[in-house]
Amino acid sequence: MSDIAEATGTSASKRSIFETLEIDVRLLGMLVAFFAIALIFTVWTGGVFIRPRNVFNITVQTVPVAIMACGMVFVIVSRHIDLSVGSLLAMCSAVMAMMQAYWLPSLFGLEYGSPFILVLTILIGFVVGTAMGAATGWLVGYQGIPSFIVTLGGLFIWRNVNWFTTNGQSVSLRDPNLLMFGGTEGVLGAPLSYTIGIAASIAAVAAMFLARRNKINHGFIVKPMWAEGVMMAIIVGTIMLFVGWLSRYPIPAGKLRRMFEARGQEVPEGYSAMHGLPISVLILILVAVIMTVIARKSRFGRYIFATGGNPDAAELSGINTKFLTVKVFALMGFLCALAALIAQARLQSHGNDIGMLEELRVIAAAVIGGTALAGGVGTIYGAVLGALIMQSLQSGMAMVGVDTPFQNIIVGLVLIIAVWVDIVYRKRMGIAK
Amino acid sequence: MTNEGKTPLVELRDISIAFGGIKAVDHVSIDLHPGEVVGLLGHNGAGKSTLIKCLSGAYHMDAGEIFVEGKKVQIDNPRDARAHNIETIYQTLALADNLDAASNLFLGRELMRNGLVDDAKMEAETRKIMGRLNPNFKKFNVPVSALSGGQRQSVAIARAVYFNAKILIMDEPTAALGPHETQMVAELIEELKAQGIGIFLIEHDVHNVMKLCDRASVMKNGELVGTVNVAEVTDDDILGMIILGKKPAHLAA
Numbered sequence: 001m002s003d004i005a006e007a008t009g010t011s012a013s014k015r016s017i018f019e020t021l022e023i024d025v026r027l028l029g030m031l032v033a034f035f036a037i038a039l040i041f042t043v044w045t046g047g048v049f050i051r052p053r054n055v056f057n058i059t060v061q062t063v064p065v066a067i068m069a070c071g072m073v074f075v076i077v078s079r080h081i082d083l084s085v086g087s088l089l090a091m092c093s094a095v096m097a098m099m100q101a102y103w104l105p106s107l108f109g110l111e112y113g114s115p116f117i118l119v120l121t122i123l124i125g126f127v128v129g130t131a132m133g134a135a136t137g138w139l140v141g142y143q144g145i146p147s148f149i150v151t152l153g154g155l156f157i158w159r160n161v162n163w164f165t166t167n168g169q170s171v172s173l174r175d176p177n178l179l180m181f182g183g184t185e186g187v188l189g190a191p192l193s194y195t196i197g198i199a200a201s202i203a204a205v206a207a208m209f210l211a212r213r214n215k216i217n218h219g220f221i222v223k224p225m226w227a228e229g230v231m232m233a234i235i236v237g238t239i240m241l242f243v244g245w246l247s248r249y250p251i252p253a254g255k256l257r258r259m260f261e262a263r264g265q266e267v268p269e270g271y272s273a274m275h276g277l278p279i280s281v282l283i284l285i286l287v288a289v290i291m292t293v294i295a296r297k298s299r300f301g302r303y304i305f306a307t308g309g310n311p312d313a314a315e316l317s318g319i320n321t322k323f324l325t326v327k328v329f330a331l332m333g334f335l336c337a338l339a340a341l342i343a344q345a346r347l348q349s350h351g352n353d354i355g356m357l358e359e360l361r362v363i364a365a366a367v368i369g370g371t372a373l374a375g376g377v378g379t380i381y382g383a384v385l386g387a388l389i390m391q392s393l394q395s396g397m398a399m400v401g402v403d404t405p406f407q408n409i410i411v412g413l414v415l416i417i418a419v420w421v422d423i424v425y426r427k428r429m430g431i432a433k
Numbered sequence: 434m435t436n437e438g439k440t441p442l443v444e445l446r447d448i449s450i451a452f453g454g455i456k457a458v459d460h461v462s463i464d465l466h467p468g469e470v471v472g473l474l475g476h477n478g479a480g481k482s483t484l485i486k487c488l489s490g491a492y493h494m495d496a497g498e499i500f501v502e503g504k505k506v507q508i509d510n511p512r513d514a515r516a517h518n519i520e521t522i523y524q525t526l527a528l529a530d531n532l533d534a535a536s537n538l539f540l541g542r543e544l545m546r547n548g549l550v551d552d553a554k555m556e557a558e559t560r561k562i563m564g565r566l567n568p569n570f571k572k573f574n575v576p577v578s579a580l581s582g583g584q585r586q587s588v589a590i591a592r593a594v595y596f597n598a599k600i601l602i603m604d605e606p607t608a609a610l611g612p613h614e615t616q617m618v619a620e621l622i623e624e625l626k627a628q629g630i631g632i633f634l635i636e637h638d639v640h641n642v643m644k645l646c647d648r649a650s651v652m653k654n655g656e657l658v659g660t661v662n663v664a665e666v667t668d669d670d671i672l673g674m675i676i677l678g679k680k681p682a683h684l685a686a
Contacts, residue, residue: 293549299545310528310530316491319540
């Protein structure tokens with residue numbers, strides 16, 4: 001024990017504090033890494049890195065990969081892999097782009113801005129994504145083809161069905177409702193952002209109290225109230241700091257003028273507005289929360305982890321592991337469609353190469369976040385944090401002028417080092433897997 | 434036996450299953466009465482585990498019938514078996530190593546609260562049953578991979594016992610255990626017998642069979658050599674059945 005404490009530079013008393021707070025040491029390590037990256041780039045860029053504008057951009061850029069990484073956690077935990085997510089994203093994006101730009105307007109004579117375009121495009125996109133994922137899951141679960149092969153094939157197939165769908169041309173997107181999912185075009189503004197932040201804080205505190213009461217009702221020993229309070233303060237503080245920071249990023253005057261012109265008004269004298277929370281980031285947060293609840297508190301999630309831990313045991317416990325595989329991949333497909341909606345709106349166009357190599361970033365995010373490729377182990381928050389770390393690294397390096405090849409080399413190294421550190425840590429702690 | 438003429442708790446009639454032309458189980462019939470322990474013996478590959486997996490739903494038999502309390506039942510998967518109160522403790526224990534004891538105990542039958550898994554309730558129930566089965570068990574919040582062989586065994590046993598099993602299948606429950614834990618399992622079997630539960634015990638150790646079982650069915654090469662009352666035979670008789678595949682002369686009427 002003592003040599004571990006020395007090796008990690010943590011004293012015995014500190015360790016017990018983390019134990020009292022019931023903080024996952026792995027999460028703590030990732031947070032430390034994340035803050036170290038943020039600190040280094042903030043100093044290096046003379047403070048530009050941490051400005052609201054850059055924080056806003058990084059979070060918006062993280063969203064598509066982070067959303068898919070949430071699904072990838074389930075896929076990898078159940079001992080599978082999905083190499084086709086980038087192509088699935090492109091395919092969903094192609095269908096949604098063609099829907100909103102050509103098919104719906106020409107078939108039904110719908111105008112841009114029509115709610116039907118919004119609803120139908122999203123609906124069809126989600127159905128296509130979920131169906132493609134389910135098809136993958138059926139081939140893997142019921143036909144027993146290794147997921148590596150099925151999704152490697154899918155990588156080629158969907159990328160090129162996408163090409164065929166759009167004739168290889170870029171589709172520029174102009175439907176104002178759909179562009180709202182991109183980030184800067186769809187922000188909630190400061191007042192609404194603060195409201196959501198406060199509501200989320202209340203919900204988080206209430207959830208912690210409920211969990212605590214349920215434990216007490218069953219006669220378990222709970223952590224001391226001060227520890228609970230510290231955790232609540234950290235969580236509420238993080239939420240409000242994040243929301244407050246994004247609410248300090250002003251919308252440029254030129255854009256404000258255009259927004260008012262669109263409504264036939266003039267910008268009042270001295271008027272300013274803040275970006276606040278982007279809709280896409282709100283969607284990511286919702287996805288992460290829902291996926292965490294599924295992972296920890298639903299039968300579906302429990303069965304995914306059980307199957308990853310021991311597929312035979314899951315089968316013998318009466319779990320239909322074949323159908324479970326279909327559901328896992330269908331969910332992955334759905335999240336690819338959601339990521340596609342956001343990615344194409346951010347770029348305001350569908351390009352042939354959208355989502356190219358994204359599968360590798362998604363897998364890397366999940367793995368950096370602590371998902372074990374052997375299955376059975378992984379967390380949603382880890383994957384989101386992994387995606388955020390990778391994006392911060394890439395953005396930071398771009399800001400300080402590191403050349404693109406070096407950026408990618410460093411991201412690759414970080415992936416390997418993250419897993420290496422994890423393996424060393426587990427060995428020292430005597431954790432088998 | 435006093436059970437003659439009564440309806441058995443479970444009856445396997447003429448069960449056959451083949452894997453790619455090899456008859457793993459060949460027209461075997463065995464039965465089990467309430468409060469009775471029937472030992473299943475034979476060499477490795479004799480077909481004991483395969484036969485029992487037809488009953489637990491892990492395998493799908495090619496031919497034959499299963500009766501539970503006189504009624505013919507269809508068992509296609511482990512869920513069907515559980516629905517008929519047939520619980521199995523597998524030789525491999527069938528535990529998800531990455532989950533804690535409570536999650537394993539309730540795997541496939543989670544306790545729910547408002548549509549969500551109620552971990553606190555499940556842990557409380559696990560603590561209760563473990564307090565009865567293995568009072569030394571304290572590791573409730575770690576993955577079962579961190580447990581000793583005996584502790585893992587008690588999780589697997591608790592899982593089978595908790596859900597009011599009527600028919601219990603134990604596949605070499607003491608194979609990985611030390612003497613003290615083996616004794617605990619023996620006591621548990623006595624206790625379950627007293628509650629009227631019928632137990633199929635797959636066992637290699639003839640000594641254990643003589644001690645724990647009421648009857649013993651011996652298999653060889655997928656066929657049933659015979660079923661004997663343990664009280665009427667000696668260790669050597671049973672060993673003879675296992676090795677030679679013949680019923681002892683004084684019983685072969």
